[in-house]
Amino acid sequence: MVKHFPSTAISCTETASYATHISHVSSADSRYECSDPTSHVLKDIHISAQLIEDFLQIAADNTNKDLETCAVLGASLEDEKFYATTLIVPKQESTCSSCQALHEEEIFNIQNDRSLFPVGWIHTHPSQSCFMSSIDLHTQYPYQVMVPEAIAIVLAPTDTTQYVLKSYGIFRLTDPSGMTVIRECREKGFHPHGDSSDGRPLYEQCSHVYINPNLRFEIFDLR
Numbered sequence: 448m449v450k451h452f453p454s455t456a457i458s459c460t461e462t463a464s465y466a467t468h469i470s471h472v473s474s475a476d477s478r479y480e481c482s483d484p485t486s487h488v489l490k491d492i493h494i495s496a497q498l499i500e501d502f503l504q505i506a507a508d509n510t511n512k513d514l515e516t517c518a519v520l521g522a523s524l525e526d527e528k529f530y531a532t533t534l535i536v537p538k539q540e541s542t543c544s545s546c547q548a549l550h551e552e553e554i555f556n557i558q559n560d561r562s563l564f565p566v567g568w569i570h571t572h573p574s575q576s577c578f579m580s581s582i583d584l585h586t587q588y589p590y591q592v593m594v595p596e597a598i599a600i601v602l603a604p605t606d607t608t609q610y611v612l613k614s615y616g617i618f619r620l621t622d623p624s625g626m627t628v629i630r631e632c633r634e635k636g637f638h639p640h641g642d643s644s645d646g647r648p649l650y651e652q653c654s655h656v657y658i659n660p661n662l663r664f665e666i667f668d669l670r
Contacts, residue, residue, distance in 0.1 A: 489596045492522065492566055493659035494531040499615065501666060502534060502569055503602055510573040510604055515546035517570035519554050520598070521563030529566050529596060530659070533557065536668045544637070545582055546570055553669050565590060567598035577603040577614045579650050581638050587620055587650075588629045595622065598653050617653045625649035 506516035521533035535557055538549040548554070558565060567590055570583075579587070583599060590597035599618045606614035620626050624643035632640060640649060 489655045490524075490527055490529055492529040492531060492596055492598060492653075492656045493662055494520070494656060495662040495664050496658050496660070498531065498534055498662075498664045498666075499569070499600065499602070502536075503571070503604065505536060505666070505668060506571045506573075506602070509541060510571055513543045513573050514541040515544065515571050515573060516541065517546040517548060517568060519548070519558075519565060520567045520569060520600075521558050521561065522566040523562070524564060529564060530662060531566055532662065532664050533561065533563055534569070534664060534666045536666070536670060538670050543574060544580070550669075557667055564594055566594055566596060567600065569600035569602065572601060572603040572606070574605055575603060576606045577601050577616045579618050581634075581640060582636070584620065584625070584629050584640070584649060585632070587618075588626065591620055591622070591626060596655060598656060617656050618650050619653050620650050621647050625651075 502516075502518055503510075505518075509516045516536070517539055518534050518536040520531045521535060522529040522531045524530075535554050537551065537554050540547045540549060557563070568586065572578075579599060579601065583601070587597070587599045590599070597619065600615060601618065602615045604614070620629060621643070624645055624647035628640055628643050628649055632638075643649060
């Protein structure tokens with residue numbers, strides 16, 4: 448279902464007047480986390496905090512059933528900066544620890560119609576902590592192949608290790624370390640990964656993401 452307001456989708460604008468650098472949530476597994484990010488030459492991504500909150504509300508029914516929910520982030524590119532202006536919630540199959548998008552051509556149609564870049568994805572860990580699982584790492588890989596700046600937002604609403612009310616992290620595969628390991632991995636499902644050849648973590652917190660309070664966005668719920 449695509450909801451309409453006031454244009455072709457849910458639309459929202461935050462009211463504050465400045466952009467702030469995203470604050471990070473530490474991963475539960477330090478072997479996969481890097482405090483010296485490899486994103487020095489990446490374009491910035493601006494995203495609305497309200498978009499993240501709205502996705503959490505959209506996912507609430509699944510979260511209460513201990514089911515994951517996922518969505519895709521579409522962005523426009525202006526002045527060498529990405530602006531995440533579209534959230535696409537596809538038809539999907541979910542378990543307590545995985546989420547598989549269905550009918551992906553519907554996602555591509557929206558992206559193509561609006562000339563959007565696939566700058567990442569967002570999903571919930573309804574009963575787990577805030578980290579990137581092995582399946583998450585493999586899901587992230589093709590996004591970064593297409594758009595090196597692409598991000599993975601993980602929302603862990605029941606994780607109270609970092610915040611009382613919520614916990615989320617914004618991550619990417621380290622490049623080339625994590626990208627190489629995942630590219631060469633042929634395992635399916637949940638599985639361990641070996642260390643990278645240079646000993647760097649497989650993924651890191653993003654340093655190129657900014658919360659933009661004035662960013663208008665649309666939400667397409669295709670379920």
